[in-house]
Amino acid sequence: MAENKLADISTEFAIGILKLSDNIKGHYSLSNQLERSGTSIGANIREAKYAHSRADFIAKLQIALKECYETEYWIEIAQKANLIPADVAKAVLHECGVIRRLLISSINTAKDNLK
Numbered sequence: 001m002a003e004n005k006l007a008d009i010s011t012e013f014a015i016g017i018l019k020l021s022d023n024i025k026g027h028y029s030l031s032n033q034l035e036r037s038g039t040s041i042g043a044n045i046r047e048a049k050y051a052h053s054r055a056d057f058i059a060k061l062q063i064a065l066k067e068c069y070e071t072e073y074w075i076e077i078a079q080k081a082n083l084i085p086a087d088v089a090k091a092v093l094h095e096c097g098v099i100r101r102l103l104i105s106s107i108n109t110a111k112d113n114l115k
Contacts, residue, residue, distance in 0.1 A: 006102050007049070010042030010064075013095050017071070020092060024083050030074060037070040041099060058110045065103045072096050 017038030021031040041064045048060035072093060079089035 006099070006106065007042065007045050009095075009102070010045050010099055013099060014039040014042045016092065016095065020084065020088070024078060027078075027081075027083060030078060030081075030083070034071065034074040034078065037067045037074060040064070040067040041071065045103075054110060054114055058107055058114075061103055061107045061110065065100065065107065068096055068100045068103060072100075 018035060021035045021038075024031040024034070044060050044064035044067060048057050048064070051057035051060055075084070075089050075092050075096065078084045079086055084092075
């Protein structure tokens with residue numbers, strides 16, 4: 001059940017990131033990086049669903065977690081550079097934080113099940 005919730009939330013998050021990056025004008029590199037990391041989270045979560053082993057499952061979720069941290073970085077940069085409003089950044093960072101916590105929980109559970 002957690003994987004489905006995680007997949008659904010990350011899909012909605014990716015859509016929000018795409019819409020957000022449309023509003024970042026004149027900073028192609030930043031918006032491109034934000035789009036790539038923000039959409040990669042869900043892609044790796046989906047890949048984990050079809051992992052060929054528990055270790056592969058964990059590895060895919062860890063990649064998604066790394067992308068989540070990277071996305072937070074780009075959002076913070078965009079906000080500090082006044083490319084997105086502080087309230088928008090706060091909301092997106094909150095969503096990213098929810099995904100991050102779910103990923104950490106899923107990774108820890110999967111690791112515990114390896115033992």
